[in-house]
């Protein structure tokens with residue numbers, strides 16, 4: 001294998017690479033660096049992300065720049081702020097031994113005046129997103145008289161993101177004999193147009209995409225019901241204490257939903273998507289980089305180019321349509337020679353797509369497993385005992401205190417104490433309602449095998465035992481009935497029908513009993529909108545008064561609430577509680593299972609959120625259930 005010395009790079013750069021721990025050049029680096037160092041002309045590098053492109057153009061660029069001149073000599077365009085920052089960081093590391101070099105990042109969403117100040121101080125290299133660079137050029141803050149190199153990194157992605165006009169503007173206004181180095185994963189039609197319009201007889205290096213799926217990634221697929229995907233993530237996190245991963249969703253809305261649901265259950269996760277402000281995205285990325293998060297839940301676009309060390313897992317909450325996206329996603333793990341796992345959570349309908357991805361990319365998926373609760377329990381309990389043994393004793397716990405407690409334990413044996421302590425840990429694992437095996441190995445029809453909740457006794461306030469009551473400002477006047485409310489809550493919060501008890505509905509508001517361990521998930525609806533109606537949701541600790549027409553009835557939902565809605569309900573899930581939480585509940589799940597959109601609504605709402613560029617798309621179902629009968 002070649003090392004960096006033979007590529008013709010200067011000693012200060014070789015020293016920088018040694019500091020960074022880069023020993024051998026990657027394929028794109030081996031092929032591109034010697035050409036770029038010698039060839040005074042345009043260049044095309046066709047390679048996927050994660051192949052080492054930054055150093056492939058960055059190293060020759062650094063050797064070709066005149067560090068003694070303070071003029072802008074190179075522009076690097078990148079599709080996202082994150083990528084621009086990463087490129088800058090890597091350029092700075094590589095050029096550590098080079099001398100006075102200023103690499104300035106500029107991108108939208110940050111204070112332009114600070115960026116102008118940095119440029120005025122004398123930037124030899126500017127790394128920019130297209131929109132902000134165009135803005136700065138229009139303000140005449142970027143002078144291009146001395147420009148020698150224009151690098152377009154991830155050019156296909158910049159065009160996908162709608163930067164076509166900006167790129168045309170930048171290229172046409174900087175036509176002063178500079179060389180263009182264009183890097184792209186594909187030679188799409190639009191890329192070809194740029195090449196034909198602006199480039200002259202470019203040299204080309206192409207890295208065969210078949211070889212680019214990192215060999216250190218283990219690809220797994222797990223077939224399960226769409227409605228079990230969140231639970232699967234929880235189990236992965238429960239099982240593997242060291243998990244540090246990125247979960248990819250298809251839409252901003254799914255991304256937010258998954259993150260909210262995990263967060264509400266105490267898992268350190270955050271969303272990353274384009275509806276978040278730049279400050280929010282930066283904060284999330286910082287927490288992730290610092291490993292304060294276990295999982296980052298991201299859209300393809302937002303996570304493009306993220307380079308964070310030691311990502312152990314990439315999880316495809318939903319498969320992408322395009323195999324190339326699979327490569328981009330899975331390339332977040334197994335970086336720099338490490339190993340990683342890429343897990344596709346698929347429903348039965350996805351098998352064909354999985355085969356397509358596997359054959360296009362020349363990879364093989366092995367069958368993975370969602371850890372069973374028994375395995376999680378075993379692992380957690382052994383971890384628990386280890387930690388208990390390691391636990392340092394607080395110096396404030398003196399003999400007197402120990403003696404006092406010992407007295408109260410006088411009649412309890414050591415075994416009993418251990419068993420009692422264990423019970424606490426054990427219960428915290430098993431408190432969830434579902435103990436079922438999530439791995440769907442069946443070939444037949446989709447079936448719902450989650451255990452049905454036993455109907456509980458009531459507290460003095462009328463709340464079912466083990467549940468909490470929540471107020472929701474949605475009532476009959478909002479064109480909703482109990483069944484539709486149930487469906488709406490299940491679809492938007494991830495709470496299952498079996499975890500919901502009594503529903504009391506009046507004209508203007510409703511009360512809903514929800515199993516304690518998932519109850520707070522309903523608070524994600526607070527402040528959101530449903531059909532233009534601002535939702536207010538809060539825990540209700542008083543007695544619930546049932547509307548006059550329901551009093552005398554049994555007040556439960558389903559067949560037990562008497563009169564009003566019975567007909568409508570019966571015409572759907574088959575009557576009564578049983579009908580809904582099983583056949584109604586499962587049909588609800590069934591619908592979601594093929595929409596691949598667990599916990600976040602139906603296909604049509606997903607399509608809306610896909611195409612939506614609006615900012616608040618997480619406001620629930622937006623009438624997805626309106627025409628639907630329950």
Ligand code: AMP
Pocket residue numbers: 021022023024025026029048049050051052053054055307335336
């Ligand atoms: P890139 O495609 O430029 O985003 O690089 C992908 C990842 O590989 C980054 O984490 C780089 O730091 C790392 N990398 C790039 N080139 C090398 C190399 N020659 N040796 C080791 N790691 C590298």
